[in-house]
Amino acid sequence: MKKGTITAFVQNQNTVLTRLMALLAKHQFQIESLWVGCTEVEDVSKVTVIVKEETGHKFRQLVKQVEKQIEVLFVMEGTDLQVVEEQFELIKAHNSAKVLVHLKE
Amino acid sequence: MEAKEALAILSILATEEVTGNGEDLFIQSLKQEGVEILFGYPGGAVLGIYDALYKSPIKHILARHEQGAIHAAEGYARVSGKPGVVLATSGPGATNLVTGIADAMMDSLPLVIFTGQVASHVLGTDAFQEADVVGMTTPITKHNYQVKKIGDLPRIMKEAFHIASTGRPGPVLVDIPKDLAADPAVPLLKIEVDLPGYQPLSDSDPLHVKHLMEALGNSSKPLILAGAGVLHAKASEELLLFSERYNLPVAHTLLGLGGFPAEHPLFLGMAGMHGCYTANMAISECDLLINIGARFDDRLTGNLASFAPFAKVAHIDIDPSEIGKNVETHLPVAGDAKAVLTAILNQRAKNQDLQSWLEHLENYKRDYPYWHTETEEFLSPQRLIELVHKHTNGDAIVTTDVGQHQMWAAQYYAFSRPNRWVTSGGLGTMGFGFPAAIGAQLAEPEAAVVSLAGDGGFQMTLQELILLKEWNLPVKVLIVNNGSLGMVRQWQETFYGKRFSQSVFSLQPDFLKLAESYGIKAYRISTEQEAETLFGEVLSDREPVLIDCRVNPAENVYPMVAPGKGLHEMIGVKT
Structure with missing residues (x-):
């Protein structure tokens, strides 16, 4: 199954993550990775979600819905973010290795 | 800020005593937004706001259930084009609004909803009448806020009205913890809407x-x-x-x-x-x-x-x-x-x-026009709508719930101008139409307002009947009474082998006595002739009236596109 990546730069408000996650749930997307963090700009956070993508149409609808949210400043999507995805894979690999070592001990 | 707005604020400050807490700020912000009517219901978490309201000239419509308040606000918004404003308390007050919020979201109606919340120091402790209102309304609002400090309130209120009424309209909720509303606050002269992520479209490419x-x-x-x-x-x-x-x-x-x-x-x-x-x-x-x-x-x-x-x-x-x-x-x-x-x-x-x-x-x-059969025995519901059209010169504001009566109204009441038709489309809410008629009448006091309700839906929000008497609103309540949940019954007849599971009422209240107990004149009709005579007498009155219209209980809505079929495969078309 293909994967879709959405990166949203959002205003820091405590409801914004709830809103985005509710959207994913409503559109029945399964989250593979979720990364939220501060940016260099005060009061702006970056949310990156990797989802299992069923159809291109469904994914495009999700992107439009994310763009529509009031706190969302702008959105990047899709394959141009391959780099981010690769980084996620690395982090995952790194962490699972650590966990495995820990369990063996 | 526009010079005009600044002047308006200054004039408010000059003419009124500013006691300087959040509750007063709240009332001032409502005035700045030009709010004339508030639909609401008090409770513990909004006692302070209601205390500030006590001194204010803003008209408050005390519904008898929060759902009635919000549907009335929707009717007001649909007819006036201005945001309907709702105020309710925390917990159950807020949860009772949920149906109306979802309804407004589906039909793009501008609403600004204020809910009280428990004091900020007990938030998250399952305090008395606490509910996560922001959490539960997130998927059914265009936007929502919880106020964190009172200094933000004027900006949030300004943004709420802006978001609700611009772009594609929709409901915006503002949750206000009780202690914050009571905090001392200095009225702000300069309020800026700061929404870089919200740029509603106007011109096209x-x-x-x-x-x-x-x-x-x-x-x-x-x-x-x-x-x-x-x-x-x-x-x-x-x-x-x-x-x-x-x-x-x-x-x-x-x-x-x-x-x-x-x-x-x-x-x-x-x-x-x-x-x-x-x-x-x-x-x-x-x-x-x-x-x-x-x-x-x-x-x-x-x-x-x-x-x-x-x-x-x-x-x-x-x-x-x-x-x-x-x-x-x-x-x-x-x-x-x-x-x-x-x-x-x-x-x-x-x-x-x-x-x-x-x-x-x-x-x-x-x-292939719309068609229906008429019998000697029963009043045909389609004919009923035609008679309402005739006796209101086709220019009444008509409100409905969802179901058969809604479809007959849509088919047979030919609307010739905008904002006369108030119906629950997307969410399909029973109990919407009657309170919506109250809001519509408040928005246009001179207009003829007809609330067409099914006997099922009417029983969901009939407690608001008292408002007709209280505010002398000449709403005409027509119960299209077929003794059943007509559309459910129709689908059971057509697609579920005529097994009428829980769709036919075995017992109904006496709607006439009910209306009388609220001090409202009421009539019952069951033939076309009775309808013709009575409508001629009462539909142009400036008094509220309830009419129990006994219609053919077996009548179905046609033509129809059956579920799963295409638009070209209509059944029940005139032959």
């Missing part, structure tokens, strides 16, 4: 309009499908000009009714599940479908696989996320319906000869 005009110039079977977006944008006049300039036939969605005059020769009728044959066949046969402010809801499209199979689809919508959502769109035009139609009117498309297309549709109109 000229290139998109150009492509649309080219497609129009090449079309020999064009059709306009006009939705409620036309009403929200106040673009009825532009729609009429556009249609007349190129001789374009117009079909409406359920919520769009009134956007184009029903008596106009180019009007085909309502499209969709219980729409008219002509409109549905026009969609099925057209080669260019111009959707203006409709969202291709499943009740409109029927089976998507056979929807508008020969058409290039153009879609004008203020909400870009609607374009291409359900139906593949070849000509997207994102923008406000009025702005786009104005741009269209400023251009010229090649005029096509549409004579044979229009004649073809005319034949459909003549051969």
